[in-house]
Amino acid sequence: MSSDSFSELLELVKPYITKTDTVMRKAVTAEERLLATLKYLASGREFSELKFGTSISSQLLSEIIPETCHAICKVLKNYMKVPETESEWLQIAKDFEQKWQFNHCLGAMDGKHILIEKPPNSGSTYYNYKGTFSIVLLGIVNANYEFIYVNAGTNGSISDGGVFNHTSFHDKMLSDQLNLPRPSVLPSSDIVAPYCLVADSAFAMNENLLKPYPQKNLTHDKRIYNYRLSRARRIVENTFGILAERFRVFKKPITMNVKKVPIIVMASCLLHNFLRKKSTNYVTGNCVDREDTTNNTFRPGDWRNNNISVNLNRTDRQRTAEGNAARQIFTEYFNNQGRVDFQERMINVLNI
Structure with a gap:
């Protein structure tokens, strides 16, 4: 700073x-x-x-x-803001298209476990699958490594997808209250596609939330899709990595009363956004993942060196079917009109 x-x-x-x-x-x-x-x-x-x-x-x-x-x-509350209008969402999508070649992307989402000391008399409430005690930081970021939405405080025994399913953002997304852009034609094609968040396999898919194909028995076209999705999704992984490198309070269990930890997390995320706007040195060249698509190389960000499935009811299955349809649209598009010249080389470099 x-x-x-x-x-x-x-x-x-x-x-x-x-x-x-x-x-x-x-x-x-x-x-x-x-x-x-x-x-x-x-x-x-x-x-x-x-x-x-x-x-x-x-x-x-x-x-x-x-x-x-x-x-x-x-x-600093104005430094983190969920878009309220269609034009604000479209600006995020434009940035993802220009910087990461993923069309109609409205943000990258993931969860991060914030380590805490086991609260007294809490049993296994905060015990997570990694064998530590934590609360979950759920974040959605734009193409510039900035948080647009954060939810912090859910106990670590809940999966990332489970945390998201109980947020107001999730409820508004499913009830069409986020003013997301209507589906539109993808560039250089006549294919109509929805606007989506990108996430990993921990989340339940729907029309506005895409995740990768399972790794088993991947076809060539699915590998291309997974690679293109990973380029956009890595933005949130890198954002969490930057956060932990700059705010090293997240490197070990926070010993404060667990009720005070969410405000520590939220303040750090807001300071992260503040410094992204104010400081040119906050994120250095080696801090984040770098792809050299000319020489076909990939350099992991320095932070990487320091460093559950969801039960579906019938309604969830219907939404998953819509998500599968959306994923197929992007799979076909990225393998045809929306292909980039380096994707064939990079799926082998990254072993996707």
């Missing part, structure tokens, strides 16, 4: 975190509170360590940091 960005952020949060001196002691200044919070998010150090670099007691840090994160969420 540059000094200018810090100063701008400080001015925004100052009205919400400034405290009055008392006869007993001098209040911790707004600048000191913001600095302590950013140091905590960036380093992930325990309060017992952080107190030596901030001259603030561990007990007071445990109050200051969540409070400052609340203030950050309040003042």
